[in-house]
Amino acid sequence: MATFTGLPASQSQILCRRSSPPISSPAFVSSPLHFEKQAPVRRLLVLPLKCSSSGPSQDTDTEAETTSTPSSSVSLASSNSTYNWRAGIGAVGIVETAYLSYLKLSGSDAFCPLGGGSCGDVLNSDYALIFGVPLPLLGLIAYVFVTTLSLQLSRKNFPLGISSEKNGRLLLLGSTTSMAAASAYFLYILSTKFEGTSCSYCLMSALLSFSLFFISLKDVGLQELQKVVGLQVCIASLVVATLSTSYSNLRSAPLSAANNDLPYFTTEIRTKSSPFALSLARHLHSIGAKMYGAFWCSHCQEQKQMFGREAAKLLDYVECFPDGYKTGTNMIKACADANLEGFPTWVINGQVLSGDMELEKLAEVSGFELNERKEMEVPDFVYDHDEDLEHRRMLERPSVIECQAQFSYIESTVFLQFGNFIAWITEMVFLSWTRPSPEQQKSCINKSGTFNYDTKYKGATAKPVSCIKEDKELSKDGYLINHARVLVGSGFETYEKGKTALQNWRHFGLDWAFVDPKTPIRNGEKFCVCLKEFLPWVMMPLQVVYVKENTRAKTKKAAASFGFGSGTLQGHLLAGEERFSIELDENDQVWYEVLSFSKPAHFLSFIGYPYVQLRQKYFAHQSTNAVLKHV
Numbered sequence: 018m019a020t021f022t023g024l025p026a027s028q029s030q031i032l033c034r035r036s037s038p039p040i041s042s043p044a045f046v047s048s049p050l051h052f053e054k055q056a057p058v059r060r061l062l063v064l065p066l067k068c069s070s071s072g073p074s075q076d077t078d079t080e081a082e083t084t085s086t087p088s089s090s091v092s093l094a095s096s097n098s099t100y101n102w103r104a105g106i107g108a109v110g111i112v113e114t115a116y117l118s119y120l121k122l123s124g125s126d127a128f129c130p131l132g133g134g135s136c137g138d139v140l141n142s143d144y145a146l147i148f149g150v151p152l153p154l155l156g157l158i159a160y161v162f163v164t165t166l167s168l169q170l171s172r173k174n175f176p177l178g179i180s181s182e183k184n185g186r187l188l189l190l191g192s193t194t195s196m197a198a199a200s201a202y203f204l205y206i207l208s209t210k211f212e213g214t215s216c217s218y219c220l221m222s223a224l225l226s227f228s229l230f231f232i233s234l235k236d237v238g239l240q241e242l243q244k245v246v247g248l249q250v251c252i253a254s255l256v257v258a259t260l261s262t263s264y265s266n267l268r269s270a271p272l273s274a275a276n277n278d279l280p281y282f283t284t285e286i287r288t289k290s291s292p293f294a295l296s297l298a299r300h301l302h303s304i305g306a307k308m309y310g311a312f313w314c315s316h317c318q319e320q321k322q323m324f325g326r327e328a329a330k331l332l333d334y335v336e337c338f339p340d341g342y343k344t345g346t347n348m349i350k351a352c353a354d355a356n357l358e359g360f361p362t363w364v365i366n367g368q369v370l371s372g373d374m375e376l377e378k379l380a381e382v383s384g385f386e387l388n389e390r391k392e393m394e395v396p397d398f399v400y401d402h403d404e405d406l407e408h409r410r411m412l413e414r415p416s417v418i419e420c421q422a423q424f425s426y427i428e429s430t431v432f433l434q435f436g437n438f439i440a441w442i443t444e445m446v447f448l449s450w451t452r453p454s455p456e457q458q459k460s461c462i463n464k465s466g467t468f469n470y471d472t473k474y475k476g477a478t479a480k481p482v483s484c485i486k487e488d489k490e491l492s493k494d495g496y497l498i499n500h501a502r503v504l505v506g507s508g509f510e511t512y513e514k515g516k517t518a519l520q521n522w523r524h525f526g527l528d529w530a531f532v533d534p535k536t537p538i539r540n541g542e543k544f545c546v547c548l549k550e551f552l553p554w555v556m557m558p559l560q561v562v563y564v565k566e567n568t569r570a571k572t573k574k575a576a577a578s579f580g581f582g583s584g585t586l587q588g589h590l591l592a593g594e595e596r597f598s599i600e601l602d603e604n605d606q607v608w609y610e611v612l613s614f615s616k617p618a619h620f621l622s623f624i625g626y627p628y629v630q631l632r633q634k635y636f637a638h639q640s641t642n643a644v645l646k647h648v
Contacts, residue, residue: 372528
């Protein structure tokens with residue numbers, strides 16, 4: 018067969034005449050009139066001719082084969098890329114479902130940093146079983162199947178009797194369709210049967226399943242998808258019908274603090290109080306400091322564990338739901354009058370602190386003097402005679418006491434359970450199982466290195482917002498812009514308070530995000546933003562790239578302003594830059610502004626970037642509230 022690429026039809030006819038005798042049969046060669054009409058068009062023309070074995074004919078075939086090689090290479094590389102993505106996402110799913118399967122089979126409690134005890138409520142409910150089989154175990158099998166099949170197809174191996182790569186892709190599409198359909202159904206169950214409950218693992222699993230499904234859709238292609246769309250609908254319907262049948266025989270709804278009666282209960286404090294914790298508790302009691310909390314709040318229990326058993330008894334703790342909780346239950350008057358925004362909440366000398374606080378922070382806010390700490394001695398404790406015998410034996414074990422001196426009870430338990438499954442992640446990002454200490458933050462900064470984004474964008478956030486949004490090169494490089502500008506008050510005094518809040522990192526004064534308030538805001542200063550997300554605390558290294566302040570009205574746009582920008586360093590999950598600023602405009606109004614551009618810089622942030630964007634917007638809202646508290 019002779020093949021001609023990129024030649025006019027008239028030229029291809031001439032070449033055919035050179036390489037083979039004239040052929041008059043219309044079944045093989047078009048008429049001369051047909052060639053004349055098609056002459057201006059350049060296309061691939063394949064004619065089934067019996068060519069001679071002369072040299073020119075062989076060269077032509079060789080050139081044709083060479084021409085087709087690059088397109089085949091591109092197709093192969095693209096195919097391998099989608100297989101690798103599926104295998105990578107599937108591996109993350111294996112880690113998650115393996116951990117949940119271990120918890121389900123061992124009866125251990127789930128660690129849920131964002132939802133308190135909500136993850137345990139979901140995992141221990143009847144909805145975590147499909148015909149008696151643990152749901153995480155079924156998810157583990159599905160992720161293992163998708164990951165293994167993707168790796169096999171990337172190596173051009175066809176297991177399970179698969180006859181071709183095309184059939185392998187269709188099998189992957191069917192598998193991921195069933196996973197996505199199941200995830201959609203579980204999200205429906207979560208929103209209806211567990212109203213008000215937040216399950217981090219459920220949301221993460223849904224994200225992974227939908228990611229696998231969309232990658233499979235793209236890999237199969239639109240034309241092939243049209244042929245099997247009916248089959249995919251049948252698969253999704255079968256999955257939903259199976260789950261509905263399994264859940265139809267449930268006798269009762271699961272336990273949830275949002276839609277069921279929750280009787281009041283107490284949680285045992287197992288940590289031993291240190292001399293410092295005891296003295297601090299006495300000091301807080303003497304100045305009338307109060308801690309407001311709820312019996313079902315995991316963060317409240319963590320705060321008490323920090324103080325320890327003996328010191329916690331000295332605190333002025335206010336239980337906001339002493340009679341239990343159910344839908345429609347209101348807090349007691351003391352809590353309602355305090356205008357609480359969450360639990361726990363400290364009120365110390367008129368200052369309100371939200372979230373569980375480090376003891377050092379409470380000492381600083383309450384004015385606990387250093388000389389009081391030096392005079393502290395270890396007191397002799399007298400335990401009640403009716404104390405549980407097993408608990409006594411536990412206290413007598415030195416190894417347990419040492420462990421409890423370093424970690425809270427909940428965090429140490431999670432460390433033992435979860436550490437084996439995500440140890441590999443600790444080598445990729447900066448993590449801490451407890452609230453990061455200054456030493457841990459310093460270590461993170463020392464290991465962070467240089468900026469992880471293009472230095473040509475260094476200081477770009479100092480430009481007006483309109484300029485950044487119109488920067489096509491920034492968008493071309495994959496950066497997305499996040500911007501929030503909120504009116505926080507009026508007058509020069511409010512502006513000065515807002516400026517002081519930024520200088521002391523009050524805009525990061527959140528229970529799930531903070532920066533060491535002692536960090537000076539100056540050009541070149543490195544610091545850590547500490548966040549509590551799906552994983553334990555994550556430390557994000559950054560560096561201040563500029564500080565700008567206008568103290569007098571030089572333009573009509575601003576009477577006074579203060580702001581600074583910081584760029585991400587190596588080890589940060591994102592790559593980009595962020596600016597925080599406070600501005601007093603010509604109308605005497607004070608504005609707080611957050612501006613950033615970023616893109617994923619790590620595998621985890623890449624697969625979860627839609628969630629990252631939502632968290633950025635949520636942070637802007639929470640940060641504004643934090644600033645408002647100080648203006």
